[in-house]
Amino acid sequence: MQRMSGPSTQGGSTVLEIALSNHKPRRSAACLTADGHVAWEVGYNTPNQHQCVHDTHVVPHVLRVSNGQRRLDTGASHDSRRQLLAASPAPSPIRITPVFQIDNLDIPRRSFLSTVLVPAATRYLQRMYKVKYPVSGSLLLKRSCEQVLTGQWSNGSTVTACSRWAPLTCLESTLDLDHFAAYTTCDARSVCTATPAGAGLASTDFILYVTAKNTSVCQTGTIAYASFCTQDDATDRPTSGSANFCPDQIHPLLNWAFQLDTAVHELTHALGFSAALFKYYRDANNVPLVPRDADGSIPQQADLSAVVRTFEERGTTATKLVTPKVTQAACDQFGCATLNGAELENDGGTGTAGSHWEERIFHGELMTAVSQARPVYSKLTAATLEDSGWYVPTYDVTQPLLWGQGRGCAFPLAACAPGGAVPVDSAFSGFYCGTGFRSWTDDGGVTSALDHTCTDDETAVGYCQACSATDGTCFTDGCMPIVPLSNYVCTDASLGSDSDASNSSSLAYWGQAFGVGSKCVADGSEAWSKNGFERPPVGGGCFRYQCSWDVTGTQATLMIMVGDQAVTCIDGREVPLSAAGFDSGSIGPCPAANAFCESGGCVNDCANQGKLPPQH
Numbered sequence: 185m186q187r188m189s190g191p192s193t194q195g196g197s198t199v200l201e202i203a204l205s206n207h208k209p210r211r212s213a214a215c216l217t218a219d220g221h222v223a224w225e226v227g228y229n230t231p232n233q234h235q236c237v238h239d240t241h242v243v244p245h246v247l248r249v250s251n252g253q254r255r256l257d258t259g260a261s262h263d264s265r266r267q268l269l270a271a272s273p274a275p276s277p278i279r280i281t282p283v284f285q286i287d288n289l290d291i292p293r294r295s296f297l298s299t300v301l302v303p304a305a306t307r308y309l310q311r312m313y314k315v316k317y318p319v320s321g322s323l324l325l326k327r328s329c330e331q332v333l334t335g336q337w338s339n340g341s342t343v344t345a346c347s348r349w350a351p352l353t354c355l356e357s358t359l360d361l362d363h364f365a366a367y368t369t370c371d372a373r374s375v376c377t378a379t380p381a382g383a384g385l386a387s388t389d390f391i392l393y394v395t396a397k398n399t400s401v402c403q404t405g406t407i408a409y410a411s412f413c414t415q416d417d418a419t420d421r422p423t424s425g426s427a428n429f430c431p432d433q434i435h436p437l438l439n440w441a442f443q444l445d446t447a448v449h450e451l452t453h454a455l456g457f458s459a460a461l462f463k464y465y466r467d468a469n470n471v472p473l474v475p476r477d478a479d480g481s482i483p484q485q486a487d488l489s490a491v492v493r494t495f496e497e498r499g500t501t502a503t504k505l506v507t508p509k510v511t512q513a514a515c516d517q518f519g520c521a522t523l524n525g526a527e528l529e530n531d532g533g534t535g536t537a538g539s540h541w542e543e544r545i546f547h548g549e550l551m552t553a554v555s556q557a558r559p560v561y562s563k564l565t566a567a568t569l570e571d572s573g574w575y576v577p578t579y580d581v582t583q584p585l586l587w588g589q590g591r592g593c594a595f596p597l598a599a600c601a602p603g604g605a606v607p608v609d610s611a612f613s614g615f616y617c618g619t620g621f622r623s624w625t626d627d628g629g630v631t632s633a634l635d636h637t638c639t640d641d642e643t644a645v646g647y648c649q650a651c652s653a654t655d656g657t658c659f660t661d662g663c664m665p666i667v668p669l670s671n672y673v674c675t676d677a678s679l680g681s682d683s684d685a686s687n688s689s690s691l692a693y694w695g696q697a698f699g700v701g702s703k704c705v706a707d708g709s710e711a712w713s714k715n716g717f718e719r720p721p722v723g724g725g726c727f728r729y730q731c732s733w734d735v736t737g738t739q740a741t742l743m744i745m746v747g748d749q750a751v752t753c754i755d756g757r758e759v760p761l762s763a764a765g766f767d768s769g770s771i772g773p774c775p776a777a778n779a780f781c782e783s784g785g786c787v788n789d790c791a792n793q794g795k796l797p798p799q800h
């Protein structure tokens with residue numbers, strides 16, 4: 185480093201005698217403001233990248249964010265941070281402002297993305313989360329320094345400045361310079377020039393840059409991928425992100441539910457559910473959970489044990505989120521009071537592993553790495569974002585996760601298929617394949633095992649999916665899950681095009697129906713016959729249903745609509761179909777009415793606004 189006598193001015197710019205450094209620091213670096221003061225910031229300038237089955241999340245530069253009312257030095261003490269945050273407004277629903285960069289799209293896709301899909305996803309998340317410390321005034325982002333200049337004043341104090349800032353890009357987005365705070369650039373001649381702040385964005389807590397570019401990631405069938413881009417100085421909360429929607433995979437005529445679920449999944453990553461963000465999580469008092477250096481920076485070898493830990497279980501290493509509300513949500517899910525956390529995905533490589541829930545244990549949760557027919561946004565994910573210290577969830581908007589619900593400690597802790605054998609515990613029945621499904625008996629008295637059964641969430645007729653843990657196609661640790669048949673998803677209205685109830689080869693003839701308001705019900709243990717035609721049971725079928733609750737709201741009555749005839753389904757029993765005009769056959773064993781009715785969706789996908797809790 186060179187000695188400096190102090191700042192002077194040259195042509196209106198601040199001049200420093202400084203030494204040029206091309207390294208990219210991983211610790212705190214100081215940059216001079218226009219008035220010569222030192223403003224500290226942390227910059228992790230090494231790109232982090234992670235992928236999952238249907239998305240890729242890239243953290244190109246962990247930028248720092250400041251807003252007009254709460255701009256803090258990174259090295260500020262906890263007490264000073266707390267004083268400034270105390271002046272923040274009370275928690276309020278997160279304000280997400282999309283910035284669309286999608287002029288390359290045709291009109292139908294552009295309109296669908298900007299007026300339907302992204303607004304629906306943001307509305308759902310706005311109902312789900314309040315920001316603990318909302319932004320006051322306009323949100324301004326801070327640029328990240330790529331090349332640092334370091335020197336000393338004549339009194340021996342060290343000063344650093346920035347000679348090259350990181351590009352204004354995040355994933356496929358171009359970040360708007362008008363959204364950034366003021367910054368100063370110093371060149372190799374020691375001439376520093378100030379760039380004034382932009383206008384920022386008012387009335388927002390999170391800027392979402394939206395693109396629709398056909399990248400190499402899109403060639404694998406990906407619908408969308410997303411990342412956070414910037415963070416808040418005082419809390420580390422992400423305050424901007426980028427989402428790229430693959431043009432060929434989005435369209436108003438494609439599966440609406442699948443597109444919406446993917447959009448919500450991606451935005452949840454950008455808001456905080458990401459391995460790249462775990463080290464920034466904070467407690468309820470805004471104190472970092474991961475110990476920091478004296479200057480406020482996170483050590484390169486950080487102690488993450490308050491957030492993430494590894495355990496040796498069922499013959500493998502399990503990585504788990506161990507924050508308090510996440511652990512409690514996992515305990516509640518399985519009815520296991522001694523559970524030590526919620527397991528994260530261990531398959532799929534960088535970006536998939538560690539940034540999603542373990543598919544074997546939490547199949548059907550929106551934040552697993554494998555797309556589902558209709559996943560649920562459970563309390564587990566809401567608890568994760570609450571434990572980040574940044575949000576206050578509205579748990580009433582979450583949905584129950586039926587996978588493994590109430591099955592005890594064996595479900596998350598035991599090996600369901602050691603060495604490829606059948607399940608070792610009854611906790612896995614109905615979720616993973618074992619000794620076979622139900623049986624049925626034909627007219628000749630021959631009993632045969634059925635090849636199919638209803639999926640655990642009753643949204644489809646399912647089959648036993650082979651799984652190899654060694655070829656990269658399996659996320660369930662070698663277990664064989666019961667997954668939906670693609671042409672027998674009860675909630676998919678497009679599968680009900682053959683609705684000729686007079687044709688015995690049509691499912692409609694046998695009283696079945698597809699679409700919102702239909703679910704899978706077991707189709708008994710004997711052949712169905714009607715008007716001289718016969719159909720053997722396959723394990724389940726899709727039927728419309730109706731639920732009614734008693735005056736206390738605690739006991740449901742389940743009516744299965746077989747065609748236009750209502751059949752009362754009694755828990756655990758097979759119910760004859762004679763009342764529905766059949767010569768023989770039954771439905772059942774019937775599911776538990778309360779659980780079946782509580783897991784129902786809302787009409788018309790909640791008017792394209794996401795998913796709401798069941799209404800009694």
